Amino acid sequence: MQLGAMQVDAISDGTFTVRPEYFGAEGDARREFFARDGFGWLPIGCFLIRTGERTILVDAGMGPDQDELAHGMVLVGGQLFVGLGALGIGAEDITDVVITHFHTDHVGWLFDLAAEPVFPNAIIWYGAADWDYFVNGPGDIRPHIRDGFLAQASRQHPLTHDATVTPGVTAVLTPGHTPGHLCVSLESGPDRLLLLGDAITCPIQLVEPTWHSYGDVDPTTAEQTRQRLRAELETTPGVGAHFPALSAGQLLLPDQWLPRTGK
Ligand SMILES: [Zn+2]
Secondary structure (H helix, E strand, C coil), X not given: CEECCEEEEEEEEEEEEECXXXXXXXXXXXXXXXXXXXXXXXXXXXXXXXXXXXXXXXXXXXCCCEEECHHHCEEECCCHHHHHHHCCCCHHHCCEEECCCCCHHHHCCCECCCCXXXXXXXXXXXXXXXXXXXXXXXXXXXXXXXXXXXXXXXXXXXXXXXXXXXXXXXXEECCCCCCCCEEEEEEECCEEEEECCCCCCCCHHHHCXXXXXXXXXXXXXXXXXXXXXXXXXXXXXXXXXXCXXXXXXXXXXXXXXXXXXXX
């Protein structure tokens, strides 16, 4: 997608198979979404933003790794560099990595198994409250990722307030799914796009208001954040890290999701 002077590319690192239990869905609601033996197949999304001056990766995928959740749900990563390579981008080209939150499927490519940075020239941006919850607290995190965060602290930019990464790219704190979750607001001329991370996992949540997310650390705050973003999506297109096909869309009233194709 071309957003004014910015080029925005969606890259999937892999696959996330999701069941109705992820959303707390009741009965047979939206059965068509779980059409493959009761699973919906979602991407593990990352977004590359090129402004001319900076090359920014939003989220670092699952990495060459996999994870099993309850109810047989599975995350399998490993494809990010296939997508980056297709765009002519190598690890050393990335100037910034903005992490929406510290769940395993968003930090996987930050550090290798020796806890060394995969993106050698990048500054890493994230919500400071996620460091407290995942690196120092009870949150689940791979040991080499924790060690990388601890060893490479001077190359990181923990945020306690909304912050400008570079003009037109703003990290906006949106807590609830995790304590330090952030979204990325892109703006270039009249064009805007919201990168929602996992604050909204799937657009169906916008039309099924009782659907929460399995991984919400603070469900009440997560729901307040979803409502706030839902209102923004009435005027601004957005895309989450697990939206089908990683395609952006906009909420039309009443309760209708309109996918937008890139221009
Ligand atoms: Zn996720």
